[in-house]
Amino acid sequence: MTRINVMQPWMGQEEIAALAAVVESGWVAQGARVAEFETAFAAMQGAEHAVATSSCTTALHLALLVAGVGDGDDVVVPSFSFIATANAPTYVGARPVFADVDPTTGNLTAATLEVALTPATRAVVLVDQGGVPADLESVRALCDPRGIVVIEDAACAAGSTYRGSPVGAGADIAAWSFHPRKILTTGEGGMVTTADAAWATRARRLREHAMSASASARHANVLAPPEEYAEVGFNFRMTDLQAAVGLVQLARLPEVVERRRSLAAGYQKAIAEIDGLRAVTDPSWGTCNYQSFWVEVEEASPFDREELMVRLAEAEVSARRGIMAAHRQPAYRTGDHGAASLRATERLTDNTLILPLFHQMSDSEQTRVIDVLRSAAAKA
Incomplete structure (x- = not known):
């Protein structure tokens, strides 16, 4: 029986050709392709400015820095x-x-945010978890009058919509991921999008050691201009190799989202008929790209999450436990990280799992997954 993976990137000859063109150009580091990818991504997401980075983690890092978050602040x-x-x-x-x-x-x-705010809160990181759009407007209505910056962690959300616009279009600043688990991938990579030109300018500088002249600009001149370093920066650059792949992937995005939403609808219809399971769905204010299709095993279920994962594995179906609870991890288990109740977080972490969903998934493969869910519910 062929294994069904949770996720697999959709890549082909177009990406290979794009990579070959960059190699043949003789310039593979951050350069013209990165700039082209930034422009195209900003246009698709309705953003004023886009700054490519080495990962979403480095994009979040830069977003916090340019927003003025630092020592003594709470986020x-x-x-x-x-x-x-x-x-x-x-x-x-x-x-x-x-x-x-x-x-x-x-x-x-x-x-949930209001009870966690402190006098030192400088920023909030609002995550579109699994591609489900968060309600940005209500969060900004709470935070904006208090001078709290809302940074949207849209790592999973390329192709999702919020109130009729692309996710992130209404954010002051957002961070994106192009990891292979995401539906738009560059292998590794990320992006900062922002409406603030000054923030974008500083993010561009900081990602390249804070040098006054970029490496590509210096390379373009026979006599390179001298560079200065006005502050401590980082090496958070994306390469032209990655950006070339990203441009192909970006063109695929509408088709990928359409297929994922079709597969998600198939899961939702089947799961609605299975006692004890609840599937993720679109919120009233937007549409989801279903980067991760997660299911909650409810109290009424005749099986628990671990039992269901075993049944899936026996059928060569690879599922994953739901999103982690960071406060349970050793890195954050001790220390003061606020006193808000995290009851829903713990319930979801303990009782959710992620089912296979990817562009190339066949209808017969999805049927195989659903059959396992049904047989588990029937204790067959």
């Missing part, structure tokens, strides 16, 4: 997220403060 983040969401504030000397999430969407809300 409210969901515990229900990949560990990088909590790590980024730590990198800039701030304290990550954990807030709970909505038990239906898995996202922060204005209500």
Whole structure:
């Protein structure tokens, strides 16, 4: 029986040709392809400015820095997220403060945020978990009057929409991921998008050691201009090799999202008929790209999450436990990270799993997954 993976990138001859063209150009580091990818991504996401980076983690790092977050500040983040969401504030000397999430969407809300705010809160990292768009407007209505910057962690959300626009279009600043688990991949890579020109300019400088003249600009001149380093920067650059792949992937995005939403609808229809399971769905304010299709095993279920994962594995179906709770990890288990109740976070972490969903998934493969869910529910 052929194994069904949780996710696999959709790549082909177009990406190979794009890589070959960059190699033949003689310039493979950050250069013209990166700039082209930034422009194309900003246009697709409705952003004023885009700054390519080496990962979403480095994009979050830069977003916090340009927003002025630093030593002594608190940054409210969901515990229900990949560990990088909590790590980024730590990198800039701030304290990550954990807030709970909505038990239906898995996202922060204005209500869960409000109880976690402190007098030192300088920023909030709002995650579109698994591609489910968070309700940005209600969160900004809470944070903007308090002078709290809302940084959207849109790592999973390329292709999702919020109130009729691309996710991230209404954010002051957002961070994106192009890891292979995402539906738009460059192998590794990330992006900062922002409406603030000054923030974008500083992010561009900081990602390249804070040098006054970029490496590609110096290479373009026979007599390279001298460079200066006005502050301590980083090596957070994307390469032209990655950007070339990203441009091909970006063109594929609408088709990928359409196929993923079709597969998600198939899962949702089947799971609605299985007692004890609840599938992730679109919120009322937007549409999801279903980067991760997660299911909650409810109390009424005749099986628990671990038993279901075993049944899937026996059928050569690879599932994954749901999103981690960062506050349970050794790195954040001790220390002061706020006192907000994290009941919904713990419930979701303990009882959710991610089912296979990828562009190339066949209808017969999805049927095989659904058959396992049905047989488990029937204790067959």
